[in-house]
Amino acid sequence: MSDSKTAGGKPDASDVDCHLVELVFATTGEDDNAVSEDRKLRLKRSLLITMPFFNAALKEDSYAEGQTNRVVIREVGIDVARVVLQADSDATLNGLTKANFLPVLRALGYFCSAAATDADWIRQAERKMVRCG
Secondary structure (H helix, E strand, C coil), X not given: CCCCEXXXXXXXXXXXXXXXXXXXXXXXXXXXXXXXXXHEEEEEHHHHCCCHHHHHHHCCCCCCCCCCCEEEECXXXXXXXXXXXXXXXXXXXXXXXXXXXXXXXXXXXXXXXXXXXXXXXXXXXXXXXXXXX
16 A cells, blocks of 8 residues: 655556545544645545445545545554555555554454454464564
């Protein structure tokens, strides 16, 4: 997963043809319009729509092409979100550390609902944590 900007802060050419959603990570009581760029992610709608948390906001009838679509998130920090919101579950597993293991599981439950969190994935994550000791 990467921010969809080039080093100069401009969207790269691949963004022109895909639909991006801006995720803003604000704390409780913080003005989401004042959040700095380092606490924002721009991800493909096609990735986010697979997670129940984003379904209502990104349904076809409410999702508008050609304008900025933002979702403000206050319950999950951006560092944990960078691990969880990967297009490839192996990349998420590789991002696990002893320090972020529980926050990542909580975030998976938050974005995907606890029932949707794949039991096999959790077993793989547990094995990785055992190896990390």
